Amino acid sequence: MTRGVFAQRTFTMSKTYTTQGIILRRRDYHENDRLFYIYTKELGKIEFLAKGTKKITSKLNSSLEPFYLVNLMIAKGKIFDKLANVNVVKSYENIRSDKDLVGFFLINYLGEILDNLIVGQTPQNKKYDLLLELLDILNDEIGRSRENKKEFFLMLANIYALKVLNLLGYRPEIQRCLVCHKAILLTKNIFDFSRGGVICEDCKKVCLIEDYIKVSDRVIKILQLAETKDLKNFLDMKIGPAEIDEFNKVIQRLLLVNMEKPLKSQEFYKIAP
Ligand SMILES: [Zn+2]
Numbered sequence: 001m002t003r004g005v006f007a008q009r010t011f012t013m014s015k016t017y018t019t020q021g022i023i024l025r026r027r028d029y030h031e032n033d034r035l036f037y038i039y040t041k042e043l044g045k046i047e048f049l050a051k052g053t054k055k056i057t058s059k060l061n062s063s064l065e066p067f068y069l070v071n072l073m074i075a076k077g078k079i080f081d082k083l084a085n086v087n088v089v090k091s092y093e094n095i096r097s098d099k100d101l102v103g104f105f106l107i108n109y110l111g112e113i114l115d116n117l118i119v120g121q122t123p124q125n126k127k128y129d130l131l132l133e134l135l136d137i138l139n140d141e142i143g144r145s146r147e148n149k150k151e152f153f154l155m156l157a158n159i160y161a162l163k164v165l166n167l168l169g170y171r172p173e174i175q176r177c178l179v180c181h182k183a184i185l186l187t188k189n190i191f192d193f194s195r196g197g198v199i200c201e202d203c204k205k206v207c208l209i210e211d212y213i214k215v216s217d218r219v220i221k222i223l224q225l226a227e228t229k230d231l232k233n234f235l236d237m238k239i240g241p242a243e244i245d246e247f248n249k250v251i252q253r254l255l256l257v258n259m260e261k262p263l264k265s266q267e268f269y270k271i272a273p
Helices: 004-008 059-063 104-116 125-141 149-167 201-206 217-228 241-258 264-267
Strands: 016-029 032-042 044-048 069-075 082-090 188-192 197-199 210-215
Touching: 004 104, 016 104, 032 125, 044 069, 044 210, 059 069, 082 197, 104 125, 104 149, 104 264, 125 149, 149 210, 149 217, 149 241, 149 264, 210 217
Parallel strands: 044 082
Antiparallel strands: 016 032, 016 069, 032 044, 069 082, 188 197, 188 210
């Protein structure tokens, strides 16, 4: 399997492995080194030590930016696996250089969500493919002028987040009322975060529900579409600014319920809890 630049290395296959993934985050380690956390398709979230990368002179740093798609060769280690070689497959330059900083925010936001939700080393297949699909869409679209740009792209990221929650088994109930199990008729419904789904008007009157917000018919429809439609289908859908805001609030509160810590990057949008 050794090929290209990897072939120059002298590691034996039994002590190294190659993989491809998206760089989620890094943290400093000791005086000169950094630990990197990578989202991969086959192995889930992996970490490795990259020697010398805390120094600005390190040549590796130009290949290890957050949300680069990279090919990696990693040497197994006793305490930490170590980076043996890296090359960049895609750098998603348009997202990173977006002058409105929306791209920068989205990278942080998605990084936090995945770092939080993906635990352990299990194959990711669909979740990973969806992330690459989202990044390609963002890279193609973020430079175009669009009304409510920030909120719109946050909605796309949140549709992805909802798909990830579903794939992880945290699917909220949005087709039927959580209490009476009748199909949701689009009237005055609420989203109950402690139970994780929609409750109809009749049941709301008789239940003790504390952690909820009202959801409009349109937003229930968007929630339902987000489960079944591909991300690209939302690019040309007519969705008003109030509905986008409402949808984003539902997903971000839903994420909070399913995560151990609040999202720091959320502050960029100053969304009320
Ligand atoms: Zn009901």
